[in-house]
Amino acid sequence: MxxxxxxxxxxxxxxxxxxxxxxxxxxxxxxxxxxxxxxxxxxxxxxxxxxxxxxxxxxxxxxxxxxxxxxxxxxxxxxxxxxxxxxxxxxxxxxxxxxxxxxxxxxxxxxxxxxxxxxxxxxxxxxxxxxxxxxxxxxxxxxxxxxxxxxxxxxxxxxxxxxxxxxxxxxxxxxxxxFEEKPGPWRIAGAAHVANLPLSVAERMRDAAALALHETLDMRVEALARGAAMGTGGAITLWAESEAGLLGASRVAERGVRAEALGAAAGSELAADLAAGAALDMHAADQVLVYMAMAKGRSSFTTRAVSSHARTAIWLLEQFLPAQFSVAPEDALWRVTVSPPGS
CATH class of the missing domain: 3.65.10.20 (RNA 3'-terminal phosphate cyclase domain)
Structure with missing residues (x-):
C-alpha cells in the first residue's frame, strides 16, 4: 500500500x-x-x-x-x-x-x-x-x-x-x-464563443487578444445556438503550433469581468510564452508528464515556468512509475526531461 x-x-x-x-x-x-x-x-x-x-x-x-x-x-x-x-x-x-x-x-x-x-x-x-x-x-x-x-x-x-x-x-x-530545437515559426489560431450572450462579447474577447499579441488572429468566433449550451457563459482559447512546440492559453467568461480583460489576459499569456521561446505552456507542461512517463524512451521540452502542479505531478509519478525526471534551468526557460530507468 x-x-x-x-x-x-x-x-x-x-x-x-x-x-x-x-x-x-x-x-x-x-x-x-x-x-x-x-x-x-x-x-x-x-x-x-x-x-x-x-x-x-x-x-x-x-x-x-x-x-x-x-x-x-x-x-x-x-x-x-x-x-x-x-x-x-x-x-x-x-x-x-x-x-x-x-x-x-x-x-x-x-x-x-x-x-x-x-x-x-x-x-x-x-x-x-x-x-x-x-x-x-x-x-x-x-x-x-x-x-x-x-x-x-x-x-x-x-x-x-x-x-x-x-x-x-x-x-x-x-x-x-x-522538443529540443527553438520553436518557430508559429501558426496562431483560436476560438471564442458565448452562449445566451451577444456575439459582440466573443468578438471583443477576440479583438483584445489580437491587440495583446500584435497579430491578426485566425479565430472561430460564435454565439452558440439554443440547445448547444446549458446556461449562460463563454470562453476564449488561443493556441500556437510549430514543429518544435505547442502553446495554449484560455480564459472563461465571468460575471463582472469585461470581455476585453479576458481576451487581453489570454493574449498576454500566450505572447509571454512566444517571446520566451518556450516549447510548451506551463499548463500543458504538467498535463503531458504522465504520458511521457508511460512512454518507452526519453522525452524533453522547455517551458517558461514549472508550476507547483507540475512539481507535484513529478513527485507523484515517481511513487508509481520507474521514469526519471530532471528539471533544470536553460537560459530564461526550464528544461524538463523524462527518461527511462538507467538511461
Whole structure:
C-alpha cells in the first residue's frame, strides 16, 4: 500500500485524480490522507469523486472512504483496467476536462477501444477549457502517437453545469515527445464563443487578444445556438503550433469581468510564452508528464515556468512509475526531461 499525503506540493484535486489514475494504471493500492488539504474547502468535491468512482469501476477497485468531502480514502485495484462504454455524470458544474485527465491515460492501457461520455462543466474556471483540451492536449497526444477523438455535444458553465462531451480512444502506448530545437515559426489560431450572450462579447474577447499579441488572429468566433449550451457563459482559447512546440492559453467568461480583460489576459499569456521561446505552456507542461512517463524512451521540452502542479505531478509519478525526471534551468526557460530507468 502506497501511503500518500494529499497536502504535498499543490495539495489540491490534481494530486487525488492523478494518484488514483496511477493506481489503476499500475495495479498498486494506495491510501491518500489530507485530501485537498490546501484548498478552502478540503476533501473530495463532486468532480473528484466522479473521477475516482469511474476509475474504481474500470479496475474493480476495493475502496473505502469514497464520499463527498472525504479527506482520506483508499483505492486497491483488483484487475487491469477494462475498456468499453463509460458514462460519468459529475452532477454539478465540476470540470469534465479534469475528469478526462484522470480517465484518458488509464483507458489507453486497456485491452480494447473505449467510449466515454462525461456530463458537467465544459468551460469553468481553474480547469482547461474544452477547446484547450481539444486543440492543445489532444494535439500533443497526437504527436505522441495517441489517437483520441473528442467532440462536445453541449457546453456547460458554472453554476448549472449540464454540458456533455464524448471521447473515443484506442488502446496505445504513447511515444516519447522531444522538443529540443527553438520553436518557430508559429501558426496562431483560436476560438471564442458565448452562449445566451451577444456575439459582440466573443468578438471583443477576440479583438483584445489580437491587440495583446500584435497579430491578426485566425479565430472561430460564435454565439452558440439554443440547445448547444446549458446556461449562460463563454470562453476564449488561443493556441500556437510549430514543429518544435505547442502553446495554449484560455480564459472563461465571468460575471463582472469585461470581455476585453479576458481576451487581453489570454493574449498576454500566450505572447509571454512566444517571446520566451518556450516549447510548451506551463499548463500543458504538467498535463503531458504522465504520458511521457508511460512512454518507452526519453522525452524533453522547455517551458517558461514549472508550476507547483507540475512539481507535484513529478513527485507523484515517481511513487508509481520507474521514469526519471530532471528539471533544470536553460537560459530564461526550464528544461524538463523524462527518461527511462538507467538511461
Amino acid at each position: 502506497i501511503e500518500l499525503d494529499g497536502a504535498h506540493g499543490e495539495g489540491g484535486g490534481q494530486l487525488a485524480r492523478l494518484a488514483v489514475a496511477l493506481g489503476a494504471l499500475t495495479g498498486k493500492p494506495l491510501r491518500l490522507a489530507n485530501v485537498r488539504a490546501n484548498r478552502a474547502r478540503p476533501g473530495l468535491a463532486a468532480q473528484h469523486l466522479a473521477a475516482v468512482r469511474a476509475l474504481a469501476g474500470l479496475c474493480d477497485a476495493r475502496c473505502a472512504g469514497l464520499e463527498l468531502r472525504s479527506t482520506a480514502f483508499s483505492f486497491a485495484p483488483r484487475r487491469r483496467p477494462e475498456a468499453g462504454e463509460l458514462r460519468v455524470d459529475v452532477g454539478t458544474a465540476g470540470s469534465a476536462t479534469l475528469v478526462l485527465q484522470a480517465l484518458v491515460p488509464v483507458l489507453l492501457a486497456a485491452r480494447a477501444p473505449s467510449r466515454v461520455v462525461v456530463s458537467g462543466g465544459t468551460d469553468v474556471r481553474q480547469a482547461p477549457t474544452w477547446d484547450y483540451f481539444h486543440e492543445v492536449l489532444l494535439r500533443l497526444l497526437g504527436r505522441m502517437g495517441v489517437g483520441v477523438r473528442a467532440s462536445v455535444v453541449r457546453r456547460g458553465y458554472y453554476p448549472r453545469g449540464g454540458g456533455e462531451v464524448v471521447v473515443e480512444l484506442e488502446p496505445s502506448a504513447p511515444r516519447p515527445l522531444v
